[in-house]
Amino acid sequence: MNKVKIGMLLSLALMLGLTSCGEKEVNTKLVLNEVLIENSSNFQDDYGVHSAWIEIFNKSYTSADLAGYLLKMSNQPGDTATYFIPKGDVLTVVRPRQHSLFWADGQPNRGTFHTNFVMNGATATWVGLYDSGKKLVDQVVIPASALKADQSYARVSDAATEWEIKGASTNNYVTPSTNNKTLEGNAKMEKFQNHDSVGIGMAITAMSVVFTGLILLYICFRAIGKASVSVSRKRAMKTKDVTSMEEAKEKKLGEAPGEVFAAIALALHEHNDMHDVEDTVLTITRVKRSYSPWSSKIYTLRETPKK
C-alpha cells in the first residue's frame, strides 16, 4: 500500500514538474525584439519597398517554430488586427539565438513574412505575439509619437528586459534581423587580456575551483567511509560477540583490508575447486538464469491470430 502511495506521489510530482517546464518553455523561447513603424529609408523588403517591421528573437539555444503563431497589433482598445503566421513554410523555424523579421505592410499575398496589417505611429501601438494555443508569449507598447522616421523601439540588447529608442544617434543604430547590440569584440577575451595577461589569475581561480570540487568530494566520502566502517564494525561485533566499542576499535573490527578478503576468496576458490588436479573431467551443471522480459523469447514471438 505504501509503495502505491509513494508511486502516486512520485507520478504527481513528475507531472507537476513536466507541466511547469512546458509552460516555462512556451513563455520564454520567442520574444518581440525590435519594432520600426515609420520606414522611409531603412531596411527594405524583397520587393524593394520600405515598410514597418517587427523583429522576433529566439532567445533559446534550440530552434523554435513560429508556424501557427499569431501576431496582433492594436492602435486603440477594441480594434485589434491579427495575423496568423502560416504553417508549412520552413522559413518560420527560427534558429537558436537568431531573428525573424515580419513586414507590417498589409500585403499578406507577398509571403509568409508580410502581415495583413499596417502600423501607424500617431497613437500608442500595442504589438503582441501569441502561440498556437492563443497564449500570450510577449507584448510591447510603443509610446505615441515616440519614434521619428527610421527610428525603432527595441530591447537594449537581444531579449533584454529594458527597451529603448534606436537610431537616434550614430552609436545607437537600428538593427533589423541582427543583434540589437553589436558585439565589436570578444568581451571575455579582452577582459582576460587586459587584467590577466600572464594567466596567473586564471590559474589561481581555476585551481581553487578544482581543489574545492575535489575537497568537497573528499569531505563527503570521508564521512561516508567512516559511516561505512562503523556499520561493518557493528556487524563484526555482532558476529564475534564483542560488546565494547573500545575493544572493537582496538581489534580493528570491520576494517579488514582488501588483501585479507582477497586471500579468503582465493582460499575458498581453491577449496571448492573440485577439478584442480583432474582437469580433464567434464562436469555438467545446470545454469540458472534469472527471468527478464528483456531477454524473454516469449515476447518476441507473434501470437497466432484468433477469430
Next chain:
Amino acid sequence: MGEFLNFISNNLANFWTYTGFANATVGHLIMILVGLVFIYLAVAKEFEPMLLIPIGFGMLIGNIPFNMEAGLKVGIYEEGSVLNILYQGVTSGWYPPLIFLGIGAMTDFSALISNPKLMLVGAAAQFGIFGAYMIALALGFDPMQAGAIGIIGGADGPTAIFLSSKLAPNLMGAIAVSAYSYMALVPVIQPPIMRWLTTKNERLIRMQPPRVVSHTEKVMFPIIGLLLTCFLVPSGLPLLGMVFFGNLLKESGVTRRLAETARGPLIDVITILLGLTVCASTQASEFLTFDSVLIFMLGALSFVIATASGVLFVKFFNLILPKNKKINPLIGNAGVSAVPDAARISLVVGLEYDPTNYLLMHAMGPNVAGVIGSAVAAGILLGFLM
C-alpha cells in the same frame, strides 16, 4: 585514329592531375612519414598501440594528396564526404563524452573511495594545465588557444579534443596528436622527474593497504560525484555526467549488459572513429606550422609540470600527515589522468627501490581523481573562456 589517340592521351593527362603523385607536396610526405613512425612505434615497440595505430593510419588517410579543386568530396574538410560526416562527432564534440561513458564503466573508484585524501593529489596535478596555459600566453597565444593547449597537461585525450573543438578548432589536430603522443610517452617522461624530486627514503614509504569498500559506497560515489562537481562546474557536464553515468552502470550491479556495452563495443567503436578522424584532420597544410611545433613543446612542458606538481604536492602533504598515514610521493605522478599508465609507472618505479612495495592500487586513487580533476578543469576553462 590520331584524334582518338589524342583523346586518350588528354584523358590520361587529365587523370594524372587527379592523382596523389601530381598533387603531393613535401608537407604531405613529411606527415605520411610521421604517420608511418607512429605505426612503427605501435607495432614494433608496442607503444600504446590502441592510440598510435588509429593516429598513425589517420595521418596517412588525412595526407593522401588529391586535387582539392575537383570537388571529389573525399577530404575530411569537404562537406558531405564520408570522412567529414565521421568527423562531425569530433567537431560537434559528442565522441569525447561517449569515450568518457566507457571510461566510467570500466573504472573502479574503490581505491579513491577507500582513501579519499588521494583526490587532492589528483587536483594538484592539474596545475600542469594552468602552467602550460600561462606559458602559452607568454608565447603569444590568445587566452582561448592557450586554454585549449593547456588541457594537454590533463593527459586526457578525449578532454583535450572536447575542449579544443570548442575553444580553438583550428589547433585541434595538433593538440590531439600532442596529447595522445605524450600519453603514449608517459613511461619515458615521468620516471626521471619522479626520481629527481624524491629521496630514497620517500620512495620506500609503505602505505596502509586500502580498506574494503562497500557496494553502497560504490553506488553513492557516481551520484554524489556528479551532483557535487556539476553543481560547481556545470560546463563540465558533458564529460563528468557521462563518466559518472558509466560508473553507475558498472557499480549498480543491475545493468551489467549496459555497462559491458559501454566499456566494450561502444568505447571501441568511438575510439576507432575518434582516433582516425582526429588524425585524418592533420592535413599537412593545416598541421605543419610553427604553432604545431610550439604546441608539441608546450604539451611536453605541461606533462612535466603536472608530474612535478603531483609529486611535490604529496611531499608537502606528508608534512602534515601522521607518520602511519604518509603517502609515497611516487604516486604523485598518477595525478595526471593517463589511466592506468601513470599508475603503472608508480608501481614500476616503486618496485625498483623495494620489490615488495606494490603501489598500483594506491596510485589508482589519484589516477582516477585526475580524470575527474581534468574534466572539472576543462569545464572551468570552457566556462571562463567561451
